[in-house]
Amino acid sequence: MTTLTLFSPAGAVQKADALKRAARRLTALGFEVSIDADALSRQQRFAGDDAARLAALHRIADAAPSVALASRGGYGLTRLLDQIDWARIAASVERGTRWVGYSDLTALQNGFIARHKGLAMWSGPLACDDFGRSEADGGVDEVTQDCFTEAMSGALEAVGFRAPSAEFDGLEARGRLWGGNLTVLCSLLGTPHWPKIKGGLLFLEDINEHPYRVERMLLQLQQAGVIDHQAAVLLGDFSGAAKTPNDRGYGLKDAIAALRARTKTPVLTGLPFGHVRTKVCLPVGGTVELYVQGREAILGWQSDPRLAHAAHHDHGPDCGDDCGHDHH
Incomplete structure (x- = not known):
């Protein structure tokens, strides 16, 4: 049991x-x-x-x-x-x-x-x-439940998701997965609790933060040298903030574009994670591999997170079907 x-x-x-x-x-x-x-x-x-x-x-x-x-x-x-x-x-x-x-x-x-x-x-x-x-x-949520039970049994070895476009077709990246809530993560910067990870895959999400605040935190991480030293950045959900008359068309896409204009690190969107009903499970601190083909992305890892240094090579698109693929 x-x-x-x-x-x-x-x-x-x-x-x-x-x-x-x-x-x-x-x-x-x-x-x-x-x-x-x-x-x-x-x-x-x-x-x-x-x-x-x-x-x-x-x-x-x-x-x-x-x-x-x-x-x-x-x-x-x-x-x-x-x-x-x-x-x-x-x-x-x-x-x-x-x-x-x-x-x-x-x-x-x-x-x-x-x-x-x-x-x-x-x-x-x-x-x-x-x-x-x-x-x-x-x-x-059925996908959230299935992902959780698979992850907790040790069976989950990959999640799949669809990016909005094919601009990162052919991208392959490998590194330590880290991150989470953007606001909370930024609060750790400069403290002993900050993971000094280079060449990693940084995933981020947040809730009820206006796009300009999201942009400001993303640029803080970029200006601090964090994002430029990652293999890739994966963005999840950033919903919940109301538009204001001052925006004049400015939104989350503009915030992401501002980051992309300042870094060579690939910044992907569409990760099914955050303050939303459908969310995958992700091994924070584990070594993961990212593969992108067209709009389809696969994030795979060794099933036992205690073996975080070992990369997992035997995974395919079927591994992600129950855990977010085409659901976000």
Whole structure:
């Protein structure tokens, strides 16, 4: 039986029913689900005070379940980064724990891979947002669920997606996968929690950030020398921001064009990841290979993220069909 623990390292769970619904659905998928004792705690906007959330991280690391799935993101992990016993987290990963989440989990994931070159975590769904969504609100996305179960079983070795155009036809790139939420990632720049990765594949997404703010953060990374030293940049979803009269036609495409005009690093769009219903699972910190043929892109990796240094060569378009291909 694959053990799975639900925990809350950042923002407070707004509705307990969503977490309980997620637990039932994950149990139905074959996981042996437990809910951390403080998963529903609340202190201001946080899931308990800093000490409680830190203790939860360490408690789960020591227990080393097969899967540690965050209930939600929000904000809160930045407060804990200087206090986390990273060796305990690493020990759990070495024992087989797959830590999963996105959004604010970007801080935990990148702080971890900044310290542990051969280990990885997983960017993927959150319990409440994805598995706890009521049927009235659309229920669980099938692609997201399938990708998650395959990734947690070790069977997922690639995801496929379709780019808006064929401008990167023939592109091949290999490197360490890193990144996540753009705002959270930029907040780590210049801190000990920043992964100093060169030749990597950087993936980014965000929510409710106006395109000019997205552009400003992208250019910050470029001007800091980060983007110019990557093998490729993969952009996911950047939705949720309202247009304003000041835009006069300016939008996300213009923000991306501004970045592309300033770097030789390929910047691809269309990655099915972010604050959207359909999202893939990605091994943050693992070595991945990117292949683009026409508009079709495949991102592949070794199935065991603990073998992050070994590249995976035996994958094809069929590996991505259940995990985002033609869905974004």
